[in-house]
Amino acid sequence: MKLTRQHRRKARLLWQTVLVNGVPDGDRIREAVRVVQRHGGRDTEAVLKCFVQRLEVYIRSNQVRVISADDLSPRQQEELVAPFRGTEAATIGILFVSDPSVIGGLRVEQGYQVTDLTVTRQLELLQDRLLSN
Secondary structure, three states: OOOOHHHHHHHHHHHHHHEEOOEEOHHHHHHHHHHHHHHOOOOHHHHHHHHHHHHHHHHHHHOEEEEEOOOOOHHHHHHHHHHHOOOHHHHHOEEEEEOHHHOOOEEEEEOOEEEEOOHHHHHHHHHHHHHHO
16 A cells, blocks of 8 residues: 555544643543544545554654563662653653663663663773774
8 A cells, every 4th residue: 555645644644633731631532543543434544544654653753661680679669760750751651661682771762752861871981982093
């Protein structure tokens, strides 16, 4: 199925109907999808595909991932969630991931923004400095 400008345009209009103060509302998303499916037509699948792509991009760019060497305690998670209260990241959710290759420290990713405070990264930077001299 080829996605045309018309499909993308309809998906953008659908996207605008589900936003509440610039944030997509879950109930509105479900209702909009139901309405489009009920309406039918030959463009339905393509429009919904474009709509899902928009939603995936929104989630990817607003979701926060916190990567640590070990699982964080509930208290530690709460301390890391606090700065995101009232933001779109808080409504989407903050994902906590453990990765043993981190060694220590934290890596926080939100969309394309990355704050890497891991021991692994510090060792890489130190190695780069030593090799450049």
